[in-house]
Amino acid sequence: MSLLQIEHVQQTYVDQYNGERVTAIDDVNFTIPEGQFVSLIGPSGCGKTTMLNIVAGFVKATGGRVLLAGEQITGPGVDRGVVFQDFALFPWMTVEKNVAFGLKMRGMPKSQRLEEARRMIGLVGLEGFERKYPHELSGGMRQRAGVARVLATEPTMMLMDEPFASIDAQTRRTLQQEVLRIWETQRPTVLFVTHDVEEAIFMADRVVVLSGRPSTVAADLDVTLPRPRVWKETARDPEFLRMRGRLMTMLGVEDEEEAEL
Numbered sequence: 001m002s003l004l005q006i007e008h009v010q011q012t013y014v015d016q017y018n019g020e021r022v023t024a025i026d027d028v029n030f031t032i033p034e035g036q037f038v039s040l041i042g043p044s045g046c047g048k049t050t051m052l053n054i055v056a057g058f059v060k061a062t063g064g065r066v067l068l069a070g071e072q073i074t075g076p077g078v079d080r081g082v083v084f085q086d087f088a089l090f091p092w093m094t095v096e097k098n099v100a101f102g103l104k105m106r107g108m109p110k111s112q113r114l115e116e117a118r119r120m121i122g123l124v125g126l127e128g129f130e131r132k133y134p135h136e137l138s139g140g141m142r143q144r145a146g147v148a149r150v151l152a153t154e155p156t157m158m159l160m161d162e163p164f165a166s167i168d169a170q171t172r173r174t175l176q177q178e179v180l181r182i183w184e185t186q187r188p189t190v191l192f193v194t195h196d197v198e199e200a201i202f203m204a205d206r207v208v209v210l211s212g213r214p215s216t217v218a219a220d221l222d223v224t225l226p227r228p229r230v231w232k233e234t235a236r237d238p239e240f241l242r243m244r245g246r247l248m249t250m251l252g253v254e255d256e257e258e259a260e261l
């Protein structure tokens, strides 16, 4: 059985200024088996973030339903960990306190939390920064701490919304590789929203493409590139290049330099 089942999801918003109805998502259907990493991609405004928010339980779909392990999602829960673009760390807590907070959510006794938090911090390569506050870290380090905090809760599903969007290109590639390395040790099921075609392919087992608004699933492609993946090799793989070309054509991106939509 699939871990996540998205069935006929529809989302209409009412504009709070002019009262107009905007159908962001028309009819979206797809499933994710346990342990799979799925990228969700599509043109701007097609409802990627909305879809992720519905799975997170932050937004209630106006139509259809979403099931996690057979149970209908009706609100947020500790079984789903969300990593946002803007890190979502508590600014008043040190890195280790931020990560330990995730463990508290999981119900871990206080006596074990610090030790486990330090282990998670080591896993994301932040040892030595345990006592720093978020403002003392670079964007890439803050994002690593955010990933550590979510992983610490051992979520059934990890939901990531453009987690590397505000990070410079060089650091971004390093982080993508690191997040994959960590993912391979725990293998949580992931729904990863991005508008970067190369990132979508590099990270995932599967790329689900939404059409323009009001969206439906336009394509659902398996990525069979070998793991572990490193940019130096994966970017030259003929399958990577073939998929990139196909997705860019599908999304109407002409130039290689414009791989980011």
Ligand SMILES: Nc1ncnc2c1ncn2[C@@H]1O[C@H](COP(=O)(O)OP(=O)(O)OP(=O)(O)O)[C@@H](O)[C@H]1O
Binding pocket: 013, 014, 015, 016, 022, 024, 042, 043, 044, 045, 046, 047, 048, 049, 050, 051, 195, 213
């Ligand atoms: N709370 C809201 N109220 C009204 N309209 C909304 C709301 N949230 C999203 N929308 C509209 O729904 C559509 C889909 O938005 P969403 O942010 O989900 O798209 P997206 O694919 O993630 O876009 P992008 O790639 O630009 O981030 C857009 O037209 C947006 O303006």
